[in-house]
Amino acid sequence: MKESISKPIQRVDGPAxxxxxxxxxxxxxxxxxxYAKTLRSTRAKAxxxxxxxxxxxxxxxxxxxxxxxxxxxxxxxxSDHPIFAEDTVEYIGQPILLVVGPEREKIYDIITKIKxxxxxxxxxxxxxxxxxxxxxxxxxHYEKGEPQRAFxxxxxxxxxxxxxxxxxxxxxxxxxxxxxxxxDTMFVYGSMQCPFYAEGALTxxxxxxxxxxxxxxxxxxxxxxxxxxxxxxxxxxxxxAALKTGxxxxxxxxxxxxxxxxxxRHPSIVRYKAALNRNQxxxxxxxDVLLDAGAYNGLSPVVxxxxxxxxxxxxxxxxxxxxGRNFMTNNVPSGAYRGFGAPQTIFGTEMMLHNIAxxxxxxxxxxxxxxxxxxxxxxxxxxxxxxxxxxxxxxxRVTQMSGYHDKRKNGQKYHGIGISxxxxxCGFTGNGEQTIGSKIILKKEGEKVILKVSSTEMGQGAETxxxxxxxxxxxxxxxxxxxxxxxxxxxxxxxxTVASRTTMIVGGLLQQAxxxxxxxxxxxxxxxxxxxxxxxxxxxxNNDTFQGDAYPTYSWGxxxxxxxxxxxxxxxxxxxxxxxxxxxxxxxxxxLRGQMQGGIVQGIGWAxxxxxxxDEGRLIQKNLTDYKVPTSMDVPEVECDxxxxxxxFGPFGAKxxxxxxxxxxxxxxxxxxxxxxxxPIRSIPITPEMLMEMDSDEN
Ligand code: MOS
Numbered sequence: 001m002k003e004s005i006s007k008p009i010q011r012v013d014g015p016a017x018x019x020x021x022x023x024x025x026x027x028x029x030x031x032x033x034x035y036a037k038t039l040r041s042t043r044a045k046a047x048x049x050x051x052x053x054x055x056x057x058x059x060x061x062x063x064x065x066x067x068x069x070x071x072x073x074x075x076x077x078x079s080d081h082p083i084f085a086e087d088t089v090e091y092i093g094q095p096i097l098l099v100v101g102p103e104r105e106k107i108y109d110i111i112t113k114i115k116x117x118x119x120x121x122x123x124x125x126x127x128x129x130x131x132x133x134x135x136x137x138x139x140x141h142y143e144k145g146e147p148q149r150a151f152x153x154x155x156x157x158x159x160x161x162x163x164x165x166x167x168x169x170x171x172x173x174x175x176x177x178x179x180x181x182x183x184d185t186m187f188v189y190g191s192m193q194c195p196f197y198a199e200g201a202l203t204x205x206x207x208x209x210x211x212x213x214x215x216x217x218x219x220x221x222x223x224x225x226x227x228x229x230x231x232x233x234x235x236x237x238x239x240x241a242a243l244k245t246g247x248x249x250x251x252x253x254x255x256x257x258x259x260x261x262x263x264x265r266h267p268s269i270v271r272y273k274a275a276l277n278r279n280q281x282x283x284x285x286x287x288d289v290l291l292d293a294g295a296y297n298g299l300s301p302v303v304x305x306x307x308x309x310x311x312x313x314x315x316x317x318x319x320x321x322x323x324g325r326n327f328m329t330n331n332v333p334s335g336a337y338r339g340f341g342a343p344q345t346i347f348g349t350e351m352m353l354h355n356i357a358x359x360x361x362x363x364x365x366x367x368x369x370x371x372x373x374x375x376x377x378x379x380x381x382x383x384x385x386x387x388x389x390x391x392x393x394x395x396x397r398v399t400q401m402s403g404y405h406d407k408r409k410n411g412q413k414y415h416g417i418g419i420s421x422x423x424x425x426c427g428f429t430g431n432g433e434q435t436i437g438s439k440i441i442l443k444k445e446g447e448k449v450i451l452k453v454s455s456t457e458m459g460q461g462a463e464t465x466x467x468x469x470x471x472x473x474x475x476x477x478x479x480x481x482x483x484x485x486x487x488x489x490x491x492x493x494x495x496x497t498v499a500s501r502t503t504m505i506v507g508g509l510l511q512q513a514x515x516x517x518x519x520x521x522x523x524x525x526x527x528x529x530x531x532x533x534x535x536x537x538x539x540x541x542n543n544d545t546f547q548g549d550a551y552p553t554y555s556w557g558x559x560x561x562x563x564x565x566x567x568x569x570x571x572x573x574x575x576x577x578x579x580x581x582x583x584x585x586x587x588x589x590x591x592l593r594g595q596m597q598g599g600i601v602q603g604i605g606w607a608x609x610x611x612x613x614x615d616e617g618r619l620i621q622k623n624l625t626d627y628k629v630p631t632s633m634d635v636p637e638v639e640c641d642x643x644x645x646x647x648x649f650g651p652f653g654a655k656x657x658x659x660x661x662x663x664x665x666x667x668x669x670x671x672x673x674x675x676x677x678x679x680p681i682r683s684i685p686i687t688p689e690m691l692m693e694m695d696s697d698e699n
Contacts, residue, residue, distance in 0.1 A: 006587065006588065024218060024221060025189060033178070039111050043092065045088070045121045046119055047088050060100065061244060069207050069243070074229075075201040098251070124330055125617050127327055131290060137293050137325075138301045138324075140305065144378065145319035147319040150284030155278045162352070163684075166610075167610055167612065171221060174252065175227070175262060177192075177231060180248040186202060190215075190235060191223075194228055194456070202239055213488070216488075220457065221458075224338045260622050263334055264332065264337065266291040286321045286323075287321070288323045289322070289323065291304055291344070292327055292331060297326060298333055299336060300333075303326075304341060305546075307324060308322050308324040313423065314421045315353075316371060322380070339424075343606070343663050350421070350422070350667035353368050365404070369392075369395065381549075383541075387645070397580045398558040398560050398578050398580040398641075401639055413676065416564075417560060420664050424554060426555060427499055427552060428498075429499070433501070437532050440452065440530065442529045449481050449514075451466060454494045462497065465587045465588050467481040469652070473511050494509070495533075500555075500657060503654050507651040511651040513531045555582060557581040559578065559668035564676070565677060572608050572673060579639070579661065580643060581657070583654065597661075603665030603669075607666035607684045610628065610629060610685055
């Protein structure tokens with residue numbers, strides 16, 4: 001058993017059997033159940049003057065705002081999204097009410113017969129318009145050093161601006177939820193990342209104590225952040241419906257509905273103003289981050305924070321001024337998506353450095369490394385880089401693997417190579433981990449250990465990794481570690497499964513508890529050990545001034561992308577991604593490689609083919625025919641390596657890994673495209689149309 005933990009599990013009962021036992025919410029049976037479908041706003045911003053309902057057949061119900069016994073708001077960071085629309089609607093697709101009944105055909109028929117009378121109101125659709133109208137939800141800023149003085153003394157000042165677009169998660173399993181009211185308790189089953197978020201939302205919507213609410217995660221077919229906060233909304237809706245009808249109520253979205261109304265990655269504009277000294281080094285930087293939060297703020301303030309605290313990437317700019325704003329528009333609300341705001345600013349910062357280097361005639365990699373963070377340096381928020389920084393080794397390995405230097409020298413038009421350097425803050429941003437104070441339980445029962453956490457498996461391998469940590473620590477076979485089903489009635493709140501926190505934070509607690517359990521193993525047949533998370537003592541963060549350590553530690557990486565551009569169609573063919581990461585230590589290298597490959601490909605999609613635009617608040621690409629995501633045919637060769645750099649407080653040295661690969665591939669691909677055509681890239685997705693225009697301008 002005591003081989004390196006990174007190796008695949010050696011099962012005592014032979015290879016895993018495929019049995020088809022996974023039951024998604026759509027596979028579950030409930031006696032006497034009803035189905036629900038949502039009537040949605042067709043207007044971007046309007047007052048609801050009246051809702052005319054047809055006579056309802058027996059066993060059919062309409063469920064709306066007046067049926068919510070508690071607060072008609074979905075609880076999240078900013079609890080502003082109504083569970084059911086009240087006097088106004090603020091975006092196309094906003095839920096107004098549910099039609100509930102036994103037969104779907106009839107439900108659809110009733111929906112078409114409901115007439116909503118609207119009075120249209122002036123609406124805002126773009127970040128530019130929202131900025132002009134000062135429709136700001138959140139306005140943050142922080143500073144480091146003396147930016148004003150540094151700009152005054154600058155030899156040169158360079159400005160640049162970057163844009164990124166929407167991205168839809170396209171988890172394979174759409175959103176789905178069932179509520180059942182029995183034994184004076186509301187049971188809610190569904191596909192989700194954060195059962196305790198849903199529980200919290202339900203306590204407010206129902207006005208009930210948590211003891212009367214049970215949220216049970218069902219097998220979850222992908223999430224990527226799209227099942228972080230959004231399921232809290234559908235959970236509240238079906239619960240209200242179950243309460244009103246006295247029967248279980250299931251609501252499962254089809255793909256088109258899911259795309260239209262669920263949260264997406266925030267579109268962004270990021271502006272830079274850099275002060276260069278006589279050696280052409282950046283001594284001061286001003287960054288202005290604008291995110292399109294959509295119609296409600298929700299958890300966008302925290303997305304904005306990660307965006308701002310990641311904005312300096314792997315670099316140390318001595319003087320810094322960062323502003324970030326979330327804007328209100330009448331678009332579908334933006335929300336959590338793998339990377340959580342960091343991909344937008346890391347893209348901008350990488351391309352800003354790339355563009356300046358090319359203008360100065362310096363190799364972009366050399367120019368970037370001149371600014372690279374070293375151990376002991378201050379972070380952008382005045383914290384400290386305490387752990388060993390292996391960026392030089394990472395860069396050396398990735399350039400060797402890819403033949404970066406030779407290929408750059410021998411470049412030909414339409415063939416490009418580009419590099420990105422990046423990091424990701426591990427765990428919650430700011431004081432998140434301190435506020436949540438994750439709890440875990442390990443329970444010995446005979447030869448077995450029951451692992452109780454609220455961390456959810458959604459295809460990323462959390463269950464494998466956490467069971468492995470316990471098995472290795474207690475020194476028992478993997479099969480003897482039982483992962484308790486994630487049910488708020490059975491497991492403690494170990495926090496949401498987000499922010500690349502599960503392996504490092506929850507896994508770290510499990511390792512500590514496992515060590516105690518191993519020590520006490522022979523004391524009794526039944527032993528229970530618990531742990532509660534506390535940051536390492538040296539971490540200091542002020543959430544009012546944004547000063548201190550925004551993250552306990554960071555994972556790092558570098559990507560080299562090689563692309564070919566079709567000289568006629570200007571389609572981008574990503575040939576190869578070479579990737580090297582420092583994630584501390586891999587807990588399971590197989591699962592980790594899966595994360596890296598998936599994250600890289602998802603990033604390539606965002607950077608190239610995933611075009612999603614709106615026309616006056618209406619999504620133009622609203623189904624999978626029009627919204628293209630990478631398929632197996634679009635996956636490049638991925639060569640991936642890890643540099644171990646164990647983190648003192650991570651289990652076996654592990655840090656964060658889930659979001660890191662997403663952050664890295666978009667700027668690498670953009671840099672390669674820039675290299676292939678000799679043009680600057682300032683916006684993603686990089687479409688063939690954009691390239692064709694830029695290339696003909698060049699000639
Ligand atoms: Mo995530 S994007 O922190 O669910």
